[in-house]
Amino acid sequence: MTSAPHGEGAAGPGFWDGSASRVALLDSAVLCFARTGFHATTTRDITAAVGLSPGALYVHFPSKEAVLFEIARTGHRRALDALRAQPDDGDSRAHLRRLVVALVTWHARHHTLARVCQYELAALEPEHLATVLELRQEFTDVMRAAVERGARAGVFDVPDVNRAVRAVMSLGIDLVRWYRLDGADPPATMGEVYADLALRMVGAPGD
Amino acid sequence: MTSAPHGEGAAGPGFWDGSASRVALLDSAVLCFARTGFHATTTRDITAAVGLSPGALYVHFPSKEAVLFEIARTGHRRALDALRAQPDDGDSRAHLRRLVVALVTWHARHHTLARVCQYELAALEPEHLATVLELRQEFTDVMRAAVERGARAGVFDVPDVNRAVRAVMSLGIDLVRWYRLDGADPPATMGEVYADLALRMVGAPGD
Numbered sequence: 423m424t425s426a427p428h429g430e431g432a433a434g435p436g437f438w439d440g441s442a443s444r445v446a447l448l449d450s451a452v453l454c455f456a457r458t459g460f461h462a463t464t465t466r467d468i469t470a471a472v473g474l475s476p477g478a479l480y481v482h483f484p485s486k487e488a489v490l491f492e493i494a495r496t497g498h499r500r501a502l503d504a505l506r507a508q509p510d511d512g513d514s515r516a517h518l519r520r521l522v523v524a525l526v527t528w529h530a531r532h533h534t535l536a537r538v539c540q541y542e543l544a545a546l547e548p549e550h551l552a553t554v555l556e557l558r559q560e561f562t563d564v565m566r567a568a569v570e571r572g573a574r575a576g577v578f579d580v581p582d583v584n585r586a587v588r589a590v591m592s593l594g595i596d597l598v599r600w601y602r603l604d605g606a607d608p609p610a611t612m613g614e615v616y617a618d619l620a621l622r623m624v625g626a627p628g629d
Numbered sequence: 630m631t632s633a634p635h636g637e638g639a640a641g642p643g644f645w646d647g648s649a650s651r652v653a654l655l656d657s658a659v660l661c662f663a664r665t666g667f668h669a670t671t672t673r674d675i676t677a678a679v680g681l682s683p684g685a686l687y688v689h690f691p692s693k694e695a696v697l698f699e700i701a702r703t704g705h706r707r708a709l710d711a712l713r714a715q716p717d718d719g720d721s722r723a724h725l726r727r728l729v730v731a732l733v734t735w736h737a738r739h740h741t742l743a744r745v746c747q748y749e750l751a752a753l754e755p756e757h758l759a760t761v762l763e764l765r766q767e768f769t770d771v772m773r774a775a776v777e778r779g780a781r782a783g784v785f786d787v788p789d790v791n792r793a794v795r796a797v798m799s800l801g802i803d804l805v806r807w808y809r810l811d812g813a814d815p816p817a818t819m820g821e822v823y824a825d826l827a828l829r830m831v832g833a834p835g836d
Contacts, residue, residue, distance in 0.1 A: 458666075458668045459665075459666035459667075459669060460666075461668070461669030462666060462668030462669045540806060541748055541806070544664070582822070585822055586826075589800055589823070589826050592799065592800055592804065593800060593803075595803060596799035596802060596803035596806075597799065599747060599748075599802070599803075607792075615789070615792055616796070618788075619793075619796050619830050622830050623826050623830060625829065625834070627832070
C-alpha cells in the first residue's frame with residue numbers, strides 16, 4: 423500500500439476514522455472522483471492508485487457509492503466543526519469575520535475533497551443525500567444566525583438575509599473550483615481577504 | 630428526432646450554429662454532461678435522448694470531445710458577447726453594474742450549459758483547452774478593465790483589483806452550481822441582487 427501521489431488531496435491526520443488502508447482508500451477516492459467524476463471512476467481505479475487489490479475496497483465499504491457517502495458526510499461534518507469551533511463574544515461583526523475566515527480557510531485547505539463534496543452529490547442514494555443535505559442545512563443555519571443577529575442589532579445593513587448568506591457562502595465555496603495550494607494566496611490569506619469582502623457585502627466594511 | 634425532455638438545458642434559438650440535428654445533439658450533450666459528467670457519458674446516451682441513431686453524432690462531430698469543445702467554445706463566446714453588448718457611458722459605477730447584471734443573468738439563464746463550461750473543462754484536449762482559456766481570459770479582462778478604471782478614478786475602493794475581480798466573478802459563476810429556473814429568483818432579479826453586492830464589494834455601495 424502506498425499513499426496518494428504527492429499527498430495531493432490527502433486530508434491529513436485525524437480527518438478520516440479507521441485503519442491505514444481505509445484512510446488510504448478514502449484519500450485515493452477523493453483524488454479519483456475530483457479528477458474524472460464519480461461515475462467514470464471504477465473501484466479498481468481507487469485501489470490501484472494506493473497499491474491495493476481490487477477486492478480491498480469491499481473489506482471497508484459495501485460499494486463505491488458508500489465511499490462517496492463517507493467522503494461527503496465526513497467532509498461536511500469537519501467543515502461544520504470548523505465553523506462551530508469559532509468563539510462568539512457577542513460582537514456580530516467579529517463573529518461573522520471569524521466564521522468567514524473559518525469557512526474559506528477550510529475550503530481552501532481541503533479544496534480537492536471539497537470539490538467532491540460540492541460537485542458529486544447527485545450520485546448519492548436518496549437517503550445518503552438526505553443526510554448530507556441535513557448537514558448542509560446546519561452549516562447554512564450557523565451562517566444565517568450570525569448574519570441575522572447583526573442585521574437585527576443594526577450592525578449589518580442587509581436587504582435580504584437569505585440572499586446575503588447565500589452570496590457569502592458562494593464566495594467561499596466557489597474557490598474549490600479554481601483554488602490550488604501552490605497559488606499566490608495561502609488558505610489563511612484567502613480567509614482574511616474574503617472576510618473583508620463578506621463584511622462589505624453585509625454593509626459593515628472595515629475602517 | 631425529438632427535442633430534449635422539457636426543453637431543460639435547451640440553449641434557445643440562434644445559440645448553436647447548424648442544422649436541427651446538430652442543435653439537438655448539442656442540447657442533449659449539455660444535459661448528459663451536466664447530469665453524469667463527460668467521462669461517464671457515451672455518444673449513445675447523447676443520440677438516444679433525441680431519438681437519433683448512435684452513428685448520427687459522427688455526421689456532425691469527429692468525437693465526443695469535439696462535442697464538449699463546441700459546447701465550451703460557443704458557451705464562452707456567447708457569455709463574452711453578452712458582456713461586450715453592455716454600453717459604457719464613462720460612468721464606472723453604472724458600467725460595472727451593467728456588466729455584473731449581464732454576467733449573472735447569462736449564467737442564471739444558461740445555468741445547465743454554464744455548469745458544463747465550468748466543471749468539465751479538464752476533459753478537453755490541450756489545444757482545445759487553450760482556446761477556451763483564451764476566451765476566459767478575454768472575459769476576465771473586460772471585468773478587470775471596468776474595476777481598474779473605477780479604482781483609478783477613485784469611484785471604487787479596492788485594495789487588490791485582481792482579487793476583487795475574481796470575487797465578483799465567483800459570485801456570478803457559483804450560481805450555476807445551485808441555480809434552478811423554477812426557484813424563487815428569476816435571472817434578472819439575480820442580476821440586480823448580485824450587482825448590488827458586487828458594488829458593495831468594490832466599495833461603491835448604492836444609496
